[in-house]
Amino acid sequence: MANSMDPRLMDYLVDNFIENNIIKTAATTNPWDMLLLPNGRKLCERNGLVFPEMPTNPRDTEGRTRAEGERKEIIQHAISNGTIEADLDAGHLTPMFFDFRHTCGLPKEPRRIIRDGQVDMARNSGVNIGGVASVAYGGNFMGALVADSLDVPHATFRKEKENTFYSPLVGSIPHGPNQRVWGVDDITASGDSSLGFVNDVRAFGGNIHDLSVLLDRGEGAIEKLATAGVNVHTLFNRTQMKQSILKSGKIDSGVKEMIDDRF
Numbered sequence: 046m047a048n049s050m051d052p053r054l055m056d057y058l059v060d061n062f063i064e065n066n067i068i069k070t071a072a073t074t075n076p077w078d079m080l081l082l083p084n085g086r087k088l089c090e091r092n093g094l095v096f097p098e099m100p101t102n103p104r105d106t107e108g109r110t111r112a113e114g115e116r117k118e119i120i121q122h123a124i125s126n127g128t129i130e131a132d133l134d135a136g137h138l139t140p141m142f143f144d145f146r147h148t149c150g151l152p153k154e155p156r157r158i159i160r161d162g163q164v165d166m167a168r169n170s171g172v173n174i175g176g177v178a179s180v181a182y183g184g185n186f187m188g189a190l191v192a193d194s195l196d197v198p199h200a201t202f203r204k205e206k207e208n209t210f211y212s213p214l215v216g217s218i219p220h221g222p223n224q225r226v227w228g229v230d231d232i233t234a235s236g237d238s239s240l241g242f243v244n245d246v247r248a249f250g251g252n253i254h255d256l257s258v259l260l261d262r263g264e265g266a267i268e269k270l271a272t273a274g275v276n277v278h279t280l281f282n283r284t285q286m287k288q289s290i291l292k293s294g295k296i297d298s299g300v301k302e303m304i305d306d307r308f
Contacts, residue, residue, distance in 0.1 A: 175224030
């Protein structure tokens, strides 16, 4: 379920996202930033390249300098092919990288637009919302804003660690069939992590059937969550985001072609 946001507001938000490195493209990515990523090896493997090993002897400065230089060339090669690291955990590659966790650091006006967009989706849904739960960590900032605006409790889940005895739930989940939980996240793609979040909420007795996000990448999340009885409400869809990015005038023609082909 898409939200009817004014296209001018979408353009304004995307402009702020690019300015504040929330949206990154191959044109704005510094190769040196990617040299020491834990999944640099996956990046190379996906491009048919051999990832140079650092020497085990820390005193071998010549060997380390040589390896870093080779890594830089590899990363530059990957970027010239239109690929950047999109998911640092899985090593996925994409022409666009969205880091909406940093929306909390935006200037006041774009933050207000994001808050109002998320709150409007919740209020216009017709759902009797008794609490808000957000997906860590990208959804936490927006979830807190939505909960505060609706004057309901907010909850999230910390990542579980071995040999700990505290609950993964932070906050409180309302119970009862008439106390619905409204889910908030920043982005959906395949839907796997969103479905895991929904299952977590339900495991703690929450009645959740709605999830609002800034962007759906159109990679199956809406369909997957629908099978679990969850409606996805989006502020942007992939086509709208792409149009605003291309209209921004802040990316070069090569990246425009790459986005047009692959995003």
